[in-house]
């Protein structure tokens with residue numbers, strides 16, 4: 382019952398199926414049963430309350446009940462990075478073993494978690510080894526492509542549904558479950574489906590790092606990267622999406638999945654040199670522009686910096702691998718004083734202290750600030766009354782890490798505006 386599990390459960394409830402949400406975290410289960418989400422995701426709270434009422438969804442921390450009562454099981458547990466970069470499969474294995482132990486009839490196990498190539502076979506093996514009696518089952522790879530912040534929309538309107546399976550019965554069952562969703566279904570071998578997921582995330586990360594690296598050149602030569610990507614994106618072979626330069630991609634997936642794919646490549650003695658560079662560019666993008674901005678400001682030392690938007694992207698409270706975290710750490714090392722704002726996300730406790738404070742209102746955050754660094758482009762910032770906000774600031778620098786504010790209007794208001802690759 383994380384981001385993927387809750388969204389998947391509620392979407393199937395919305396499509397009319399009877400769903401049980403299972404999680405080992407009893408507090409999460411209690412809160413979901415009371416209609417409260419344990420994370421912020423637009424639209425899910427409404428569906429949760431609707432389907433608790435319609436009785437299409439309920440929640441439990443009892444794997445025996447959940448597994449026995451259902452013939453189809455979606456596996457949505459986390460696959461975080463292990464210390465060596467590989468995907469840690471301990472949660473996947475744990476659920477597989479629970480399924481094996483508690484199986485009472487035929488089960489279709491659909492793996493939605495992002496898992497390394499050939500995990501499907503391992504899940505089958507883990508279930509088989511845990512079985513106490515020989516019930517038949519299928520394991521299917523059914524990777525998830527939703528984005529946080531638009532999880533519900535993405536799940537109801539996916540570009541494609543990938544089903545990796547060698548079993549016609551299993552494929553037909555999944556097609557039936559998804560029948561009300563208008564999207565092409567691509568049936569592949571399990572390993573191919575697993576690879577499609579990694580290859581897709583890695584490709585999106587590649588697009589971002591490509592423009593981010595170009596943005597450094599644009600910054601030097603006085604060309605606006607946003608104008609460049611606009612022109613590039615008009616070519617339908619390139620497309621306009623995922624070409625927005627910024628302080629780098631964050632989140633629970635691009636960094637983790639790139640590492641996992643690089644690990645798989647290494648295990649197979651193949652070098653994915655492009656993906657290595659994608660990661661490298663991403664890891665240095667924020668610090669590259671922090672250096673540029675530091676020069677413009679004349680140093681961060683003892684300056685008051687307002688950090689706007691700490692989540693890894695707007696419309697989520699997820700801080701996993703958020704670029705803002707490394708930026709705040711860097712600024713603190715430079716002896717800056719930080720005033721932080723986010724509409725939803727809360728500053729992690731390890732960053733709280735004498736020189737960092739989070740405020741509820743934008744006005745309080747900007748009170749006395751010398752500069753603003755925009756890390757995540759919440760609409761609250763784009764639509765803010767900047768003329769009024771300017772009056773509470775000490776100095777007037779805006780460093781737009783997402784190229785989303787209107788630089789021209791801000792300059793007209795008397796701000797010194799700098800974006801990414803956009804002087």
Ligand SMILES: NC(=O)C1=CN([C@@H]2O[C@H](COP(=O)(O)OP(=O)(O)OC[C@H]3O[C@@H](n4cnc5c(N)ncnc54)[C@H](O)[C@@H]3O)[C@@H](O)[C@H]2O)C=CC1
Pocket residue numbers: 382383384385386403404405406409457458459460472475476493494495496525526527528529633634
């Ligand atoms: N977050 C996202 O936007 C997307 C994530 N994915 C993939 O989906 C998977 C899940 O990601 P998130 O939802 O973000 O993870 P998450 O960390 O939010 O949730 C994972 C949940 O699994 C629960 N769990 C752990 N062991 C369990 C067990 N034995 N039985 C039942 N529940 C157990 C945890 O308590 C937690 O609530 C990952 O592999 C991720 O790469 C794929 C597409 C989008």
Ligand SMILES: O=C(O)[C@H]1O[C@H](OP(=O)(O)OP(=O)(O)OC[C@H]2O[C@@H](n3ccc(=O)[nH]c3=O)[C@H](O)[C@@H]2O)[C@H](O)[C@@H](O)[C@@H]1O
Pocket residue numbers: 495525526527528529530582585589622623624625626627628629630631632633634635693694
């Ligand atoms: O596997 C996953 O977990 C998911 O990872 C991403 O989704 P998500 O990480 O939720 O969010 P994105 O919208 O992809 O943004 C990721 C990061 O890239 C950044 N980004 C995105 C687009 C862009 O043009 N430029 C850019 O810097 C965002 O600010 C954010 O930090 C993918 O978009 C989903 O398809 C996938 O299912």
